[in-house]
Amino acid sequence: MINITFPDQSVRQFENGITAMEIAKSISEGLARNVLSAKFNGLVIDSFKPIDSDGTLQLLTWNDPEGKATFWHSSAHLMAEAIESLYPGTKFGIGPDIENGFYYDIDLGEKSITLEDLTKIEQKMLELASQNQSFVRSEISKEEALKTFTQKGDEYKLELIDGLEDGKISFYHCGAFTDLCRGPHLPNTGHIKAIKLLSIAGAYWRGDEKRKQLTRIYGITFPKKKELDEYLVLLEEAKKRDHRKIGRELELFTFSQRVGQGLPLWLPKGAQLRERLENYLKRVQKDAGYESVITPHIGSKELYVTSGHYAKYGQDSFRPITTPYEGEEFLLKPMNCPHHCEIYKFKPHSYKELPIRLAEFGTVYRYEQSGELHGLTRVRGFTQDDAHIFCRPDQVKDEFKGVIKIVLQIFRALEFKNFITQISIRDPKNPEKYIGSEENWQRAEQSIIEVAQETGLDYIIEEGEAAFYGPKMDFMVRDAIGRKWQLGTIQVDYNLPERFELEYIGDDNQKHRPVMIHRAPFGSMERFVAVLIEHTAGKFPLWLTPEQVRILPISEKYHEYAEKVLTELKNYEIRATIDYRSEKAGRKIRDAEIQRVPYMLVVGEKEEESLTLSVRKQSEGDKGVMSIEEFAKSIDEEVRQAMVQ
RNA sequence: GCUUUUGUAGCUCAGGGGUAGAGCACUUCCUUGGUAAGGAAGAGGUCACGAGUUCAAAUCUCGUCAAAAGCUCCA
Incomplete structure (x- = not known):
């Protein structure tokens, strides 16, 4: 027993x-x-x-993440079985479960597969699933495993087996399909009731761009048809929220071939939105003891040789700019920290002055591979809400906590309610990837973990995700439809102060080395705005949105009254416009709704006579009649609410 | 950067070896209206760019540029 x-x-x-x-x-x-x-x-x-x-x-x-993983992993096998029966001779790479569903990498030889074929495979999968095939495990010797796949001529599986230890090799059989697999699997295929194959893409064998590209088929399955339908609705919703689409519709930003790939152009409304975000953060930072600095967009190559960035990224950066006669080399600045170090060095510092917090909305330029560029989330020129805190070692934890406070304050103001933090530390297996002393790394990693514990944040630790100069804490938010995004970052750095020989005079009258904290609560303005667009679907918080109120006169007769209303609202610093078009009210409302204007004010005969407004709230509808003052005060109050710390 | 796909009016898209189409947006006129599309007329395109094939190219071929999905990468 x-x-x-x-x-x-x-x-x-x-x-x-x-x-x-x-x-x-x-x-x-x-x-x-x-x-x-x-x-x-x-x-x-x-x-x-x-x-x-x-x-x-x-x-x-199904309610456990590991249960879902088993479900999807088995679904990948089911798909492979269907593919093998439809396309005999197909070779199989790997077929794991992923966050949302599964994929299988396959080599179809001369054949290729189109989106239409996916329906065929889906049908086959449903047919096989309904046969209630059992998954059967068998443990076999390495020799036998090699023999099986040599016969099949599947070099991918052979390579995988080659890397495995004898005695730990297992096969899973499902219907006519046998696969090398560690498992575990579902008891049988009957659990799989709803199947959708989502996309086809190329993927390098073992993620190596020098090796053959296989065909990857992504899919997702569910135990109930209803859940699949809900998932498909979610995908549609994500498409609707795409910041590239909304950015164009709301005239926030654009790109131009002539300006160049990955170089965003902020349109007036987008610039307004971004400026408002910047001003908000500037105010918060001022209260938290930050000082603004301004540095140029290029810096001498020597600056980056000193910082160590040149050695690390020089090859994968924009080429240096050279002066015409002297041949001096400059780099477009890929980050602001070296400049800020030089600002710190402007004069000697006493321990009494620290911490010094230097902030700059610094625009930086990084070469990104063309295939990586994506809307505003991955660009070649962007502005970081950057700051560097120079402090004594005994101040690191408090300063770190101060930054966390700012990040949380921002998340509250922008209604990001779900987030976790990720602490990225070194990969112990690859020490050569990092610079700086063992002792400093340990101190830095230790402080971050302690801070996370002391502030009671939900955190996960990721090995190998640290920057090359230090560990970091990143904030990952979940948006309104559950997707994860990485936003702000805080990094502890003992290395740059050494490379730049930064010093302060301690109370012992000796020279000491300060610690640097890099931090960007938004991350970059571009990325943050993109995430904000997808989170809110373009319905920005009232304090942030470019056009808060649109006045809709019923007819030309009320234009004069509309203008009076506009003037009054302006006195309250409310951002309003008038729709002067000779359209019916219904049409003006529709257009204002589509453009996500939070408040619409319908004004006609009734309102003019009683000096009132008919208030309509975006996506909610008619809110009734109010006096101008009443309305203005309610807007003022709503904005104030969001700003409450 | 790699693989695949795509590029036709401001937007969404149809068409396709014989020199361009729709809806929305835009302009003008009519209409002066009450909570998600009033009506009419008009204007707008070297069919991404460059070569080639052809009597003829927006259409076929190649190259370039850009975009999408995925891979690889991310200070």
Whole structure:
């Protein structure tokens, strides 16, 4: 007999060799129907795998992330089975589950596959799924595994097997399809009820751009048709929120071939929005003791040799600009920190002056591969809401906390309610990727983790994601439809102060090295605005939106009254316009709604006589009649609310 | 950068070896209206750019530029 501990800490005894599925059945048939796989002593296993020792067991269903992973991984096998039956001779690479669904990389040889073929594969998958095929695991020797795929002529699988240890190789069989796989899998394909193959793309074998490009098919599956439909609606919604589309519709920004790839042009309304964001942050930073500085867009190559960036990124940067006669070399600045270091060095500093916080909305230029450019989220010229804090080692944690406070304040003002922080530390396996002493790295990583714990933030730790000069904390928000975006960043840096030989005089009258904190709460203005557009679907918070109010006169007769209203609203610093077109009210409302104007004021005979307004709120409808003053005050109040710390 | 796909009016798109089409937007006129599209007329395009094939190219071929999806990359 073995003792099984359940998540609620209860313990029950079972026969040795019992499976998770049998345990589930002993609890309830309903549960057993929903079990996809199980977690035994922290390891996800097949629900049909015999258990032969004591341990803790969690039954996994669609509601568990690992349950979904099992579901999608098995779906990838099902797809491979369908592809093999439709396109015999196809070679298979890897087919894992991903955050939303799964993919399989395949090599079709001479054949190619089109979007229309996906429907065919979907049909086949549904047909195979409905046959309730069981997944069967078999453990085999390396030799046997190699033999199987040599016969099949599948060099990809052979390469994978080559990297595996003998004795730990398993195959999974599902219908006529056999695949090299660690598992775990669903008990059978019958769980898969709804299937959608989403896209076809090229993907390098093993992610290596020097190797062959395989065809990758992405798909997603669900246990219920309804869930698939909901997912497809979500995809549609994401398309509607695309910042590139909304940016054009709302006239926020554009690109021009003649100006160049990845170089955004901010249109008047977009510039207004961005300026408002900048002014907001400037005010917050001023209150937090930051000082503004301004530096040029280029810097001597020597500056970046000193900082170490040239050695690291020089090859993948825009080529240096040279002076015509002397041949001096300058780089478009890819970051602001070296300039700020030189500002720090302008004069000697006493420990009493620290921390010094230098802030600049600094525009930087980075060469990005053309295939990487994407709307405003990935560009070649962008403006960071950058600042560098120079402080004593004993001030690092407090300063770090101060930055976190600013980031959280911004998230509140912009209604990002869901976020987590990611702490990025070194990859212990690749120490050569980083510069600086072991001791400094340890101190920096330690401080960040302590700060996260002390401030009670939700955080995850990612190894190998640190910048080459120091560890960092990034803020990842979830937008209104659940997508994750990386925004602000805070980085601790002991290295640049050394490279630039930054110093301060301590209370012991000796020279000491300050610590630098790099931070950008928005990240970049371009990226932040893009995320804000997708988060709000273009319906910006009232304090931020370019046009807060549109006055809609019922007819020309009321233009004069509309102008009087406009003047009054301007006295309250409300941003309003008048729709003078000779269109009907319905038409003016429709257009204002589409352009996401938060408030519409319908003015006609009634309003003029009683000196009032008919207020309509965007996407909510008629809000009734108000006096001008009443309305202005309510707007003022709404804006003020958002600004409350 | 790589693979695939795409580029026709401001936007969304149809068409396609014999020199251009729709809807919306725009302009003018009519209409003066009450909570998501009033009516009419008009203007607007070297069919991304450059070469080639052809009697003839927006259409076919090649190259360049740009965009989309994915891969690789991201100080």
